[in-house]
Amino acid sequence: MKQRTASLRGVILTWFLGAVVLGVFTLGAMVRQRNLATRASNERAARQRLADLQGPVRIALARGETARVQELLEGAASRADVSEAVLLRSKTLSTNLAFLRDVHLVAHGDRTIGVGPIRGEVRSRALSPAYAKQLYDWTGRVLERKRTDLRWLSPPGVAERMEVGQRISLPKGDYVLGLRVRPLIRPVAVPVLLLVVLLLMGLAVPLANRAATGRWQWLASGAGMAFMGAACGVLLAGYETWVVRAPASTGVGGLLSTGISQGVPGGGVGYVWGLVSLVVLGLVGLAWRGTGHRVASAFKEHRIAMAYIVPAALGMIVLVLVPFAVGIVLGFFNHCDGRFEYVGLANFTDILSGGGTSVTDPLNFWFTLGVTLLWTSLNVVLHVSIGLGLALLLKDPLLKGKGVYRVLLILPWAVPNYITALMWKGMFHQQFGAVNQVLGVFGIDKVSWFSHFWTSFTANVVTNTWLGFPFMMVVTLGALQSIPTDLYEAAEVDGASKWYQFSRITLPLLKPALLPAVILGAIWTFNMFNVIYLVSAGEPAGSTDILITEAYRWAFIRHERYGLAAAYATLIFLILLAYSLITNRVAKGAEGTFK
Amino acid sequence: MIGRRSRVKSVLIHAVLITVTVVTLFPVALVMRKSLSPGNEFELSLNPIPEKTTISHYKTVLSARDFSGRWLFGRQLWNSFVVAVLTTIMGVFLASTAAYALSRFRFPGRRFGMMIFLVVQMFPATLIMIPLYVILDRLGLLDSVLGLVLVYSTTAIPFCVFMLKGYFDTIPRELEEAAWIDGASRFGMFWRVVLPLSKPALAVTALFSFMTAWNEYILAETFLNNEASYTLPVMLKHYVGDKSADWGSFAAGAILVSLPVMALFYMLQKALVSGLTAGGVKG
Structure with a gap:
């Protein structure tokens, strides 16, 4: 009987909190709609100016990137993967280096300085002298030797990073122009319908739970949790797109429509909301399974034990579980220039399909897995x-x-x-x-x-x-x-x-x-x-890289692609998990034979 | 007949062992040699005893300064030390109570908790490095001692929990029961009976987490940007970059940095082996 009332209360609570969360998301969507419109018009203007820029800039192109950069400069700016121009100065060298890597294009006055991606240990965030010493381009020619010598890269009076649409004015003389080209992953729409279905199914389960008994009850609860978890995942991962896309038409129709997102500025807010909703939904899950009560009484009964375990448990939650969850969620995002945008499973499919590389290519996941x-x-x-x-x-x-x-x-x-x-x-x-x-x-x-x-x-x-x-x-x-x-x-x-x-x-x-x-x-x-x-x-x-170094490279050496790297890490985790589950059995079996 | 055969055998065994030992020691001997002999490159010689001796490499490492004249080695030593000590404190403090609960109480979620600690201990922090980086970046904790301590604690806490739980399990409960009868509280039992008895284990655990933090390279390399906030491993790596390598300074630095922890390791390795192999298996 107790179980019944508990799950009924749970259902009501879930509906209520679900409604609150949906409301918050819709509100957020409306607020951001304006920003998006401005952004879109800025982008159009920026593309126009970019096209105008091609005259005075001396261009050198790297292998592989040729077509895209050229297209861009020839005014074919309508491609979705090129969305902004970034003009950098070396207020922080790190920015310059990130840009050099991404762009494969460096011009210095009339002289073409650098060609191609910089090899070697160049990090995005900082440049110590030791790193600066290693700065050389893909032809093996040393670009610069010392940190201080790199200062010439600074074009006077130009913002470090331009917002899209900001006017680019190039003073005569030394300058560096960087065109940040987005990786070719295209944002994917969040299946809002799927989300709704998942939520509904999650809610339907406790109702079934009421009728079920014994073992079935557990099963039903488990299934409910799983649906809820899946809904959480979709919600979390889809937040950015959601807010962007939903209000294209207002009301329910807007929410259900699908579309393509163009990352929203200040993606960090998405995390906060994501985490909050995760916590809320977790609590809901507990309450609705009727476990809330059980957990509380277990806490009371074992309060001494809990007092001992709580500090470490909190530490672990903050230090391990939250980053872990964030890591998994990050796998569904693409990072570009300080922004994260939802790309669905694109990172995973990109990795698992080899991203257009053949199996013998060192960048191919399967090759790296084999090496590992x-x-x-x-x-x-x-x-x-x-x-x-x-x-x-x-x-x-x-x-x-x-x-x-x-x-x-x-x-x-x-x-x-x-x-x-x-x-x-x-x-x-x-x-x-x-x-x-x-x-x-x-x-x-x-x-x-x-x-x-x-x-x-x-x-x-x-x-x-x-x-x-x-x-x-x-x-x-x-x-x-x-x-x-x-x-x-x-x-x-x-x-x-x-x-x-x-x-x-x-x-x-x-x-x-x-x-x-x-x-x-x-x-x-x-x-x-x-x-x-x-x-x-x-x-x-890169042929002797193993999975974990490959993941590291994607995050910190190539292009700051945190999303892809996080997806790698998730895959590594899954492999290790499978391995330990299997070996655990083997070990238990071995133990058994000697008892 | 038998005597002769076993003598041949023992000579053979010794020959194999000596060969393996020489191969094992050779790289270390080379580093020793390099640290004491002049020049930045490894020499073209197999002789591990330096021909000319100099302490200039040690001087270079110890007196390195940055642009603004800050004494780098001192700062980096201090950073390493602070990070390692704080990590140790955090690990041992949080872990001792948790390990006690896991060892003495039976409560729902105990097995699950143990499993989480085990899984986390087995999987390296490198796996959650990317989210940690993003989070610390948002919190503005990159390039700071505190950030690094938090990161290292992810590995230190589970490790300490396992080492300590294994030891607490060996302390007889009768002692606590005696204290209970004498009127001690639950906490009193933990604080006055169990902890004093496990001083050796606490010391070993603390020293191990200290060593781990002291020896960690890649997380520090990733999370620290500024020469003055580097820890010693990062500093050492930077002596031998891709294009220019100062192997002399590296060798001298390596010896300075690793000799103390190697000594520690020798003192503690038996405890580590039993901790690693025993702690994880028993439920």
């Missing part, structure tokens, strides 16, 4: 076999100097891994590196390690093997000690061979200790950012 899997399995195999081998050697009770070996062999584990990575990068240097020296002793010519895929990949693997075997060795040593020696004595008496002893006694008894270590090691390796990023840095041409 190869990288992980190879490393784990090497770690375990070397670790196990050494542990077996060190096991011998009669061996002298065991302690010394042990202490020396775990050294790689003690060295911070970024130092290891940099150290090995130095050792793989073509001219001065120790590795080529050693090879030279055997009469092998100097290898340019980072200019071929396999050599570069090998360099990464060698580094990571050096780094990772001690952990496996130590774990195995510990586990070996717990195997009773009389087992071996008994086997010896029965005339079992060494191999037989190893495969029938050692390995099975090592399994419970080794398996968790292997699972953990695989996850570590899968995400071994530092080694890849610092040793090969993805060279040649």
Whole structure:
């Protein structure tokens, strides 16, 4: 009975809060409608001026971008993927660099300075001297060496970033013109209808819940939660488009209409609303399942335990769960120039379809995934076999100097891994590196390690093997000690061979200790950012990047595409989750056999 | 016969172990050598003992200054230290109570909570780096110690929870019951019985989270923009950029930065192994 009233109350509450949320969104939509209109007319004007600009600007085009920039400058500005002109000055160098990367077009007076995207470690946010030193273009020509020397990039009296429609006036003399070209992802309309349907279904479920009993009740509640969650997701992800598009025609018709969004200024508000609605809907979900009451009473009953757990739980929610949720939501957005706009599943489809690249292209998701899997399995195999081998050697009770070996062999584990990575990068240097020296002793010519895929990949693997075997060795040593020696004595008496002893006694008894270590090691390796990023840095041409470094590159090195990077991270998370669910079963199975 | 065979065997074993050890130590020896010998490049030599000795690299690293004459090494050392200490405090403080609850109480959501902590501990902070970056950017916390501490805490808290829970589980409940009979409150039991008993575990956990924060590179690299707010790992990386590399300074810096934590590591590694392998498995 209690359950019934609870779910009835829940239904009413859900309707009420749902109405509030919808109301807020509609209001927001109306307010923003005006901004949008202004924006659209500004954009038209800006495009006109852009077209006018082509005369005096000396243009150099990069590979791949040619067509788009040219089109733009020839006045074919009606394309949806080019929406604004940005004129930059180097008030902050970072902006300039971001622009250089994005634009592939730099003109300096009459002289064409830079051509193509800048390679190397250029970050968007800041430029330390070390980074400035690396500033060179894709032809390998050094553009500039020092931070201060880059100041000439500043055209006097021009705003750092122009708002769309602001007049661009170029003084005679030095200037830099940047045309920010949007990535080719097109915004997708939010399926408002779908949202409404989801909400309704979410509400229909508790009604079914009232009639159901026992196990079915749980199922119904679960389904309700899922629908609600899906609605939340759509709502969150679609906010921007919603507000933009809905009022095209007023009323319900407007809300249900679909369309294309052009990002709204101040996208941050969207997050706040998104998070608020998430919380609200979460609460609604709880209340409506009748769990609100149960949670409250559980809190009362276990209030001491809760008092202990709450600080850490809050910390985790704020520090992990919220960013995590934001990360997933970000995957549905495209970031361009400080703005986020909803693009639906475009990021995911872009990644999974390879974004127009073939499977052999380093930028292709499947290629990177393949490299990552190869990288992980190879490393784990090497770690375990070397670790196990050494542990077996060190096991011998009669061996002298065991302690010394042990202490020396775990050294790689003690060295911070970024130092290891940099150290090995130095050792793989073509001219001065120790590795080529050693090879030279055997009469092998100097290898340019980072200019071929396999050599570069090998360099990464060698580094990571050096780094990772001690952990496996130590774990195995510990586990070996717990195997009773009389087992071996008994086997010896029965005339079992060494191999037989190893495969029938050692390995099975090592399994419970080794398996968790292997699972953990695989996850570590899968995400071994530092080694890849610092040793090969993805060279040649990003082919040795693993998923996590690839995601990082999209966010912080290429184009600040946070949305795409977040979608990558989500995919990585899903892969890891699937992996741990599978291995969890395997581990449990293994545990079971020894009980 | 048997004696001779086992002697051959032990010589063989020693030979293998010595080879592996030499290969293992060689890179570190090279860095040592580089830090003490002049020049910015690695030399064309396999001999790990420097021919000419100089401490100029150490001087360069220790006395580096930026444009406005600020003492960079001092600042970066301070940043690293502050970040690591604050992360440790945050981690241990929040985790000790949570670990106690997870170890002693049975309450709904316990298993779920454990699972969350485990999953978060296994998955690296790099995964949520992008949203964290966007959020910190909005909050204006990029380039600040506080922002970095928050980011590091995402890994420190679950780690500490697991280490401490594993240890609390080994403390017999009878002690608490005795305290209970003597009139101690719940909190009194935690504060006066369990915590003092687990001082060693607290110390180990604290030192580990300190080490982790001290050694972290990529998050610091991403979240910090300003040379004066760098932590030491970021500073070290910047000695060896793509185009110009000062391996001498890098080597000297690497030794300065990592020797203390390596010493710490050797003191603590046994505890780490048991924590990592035992803590996660038991429900």
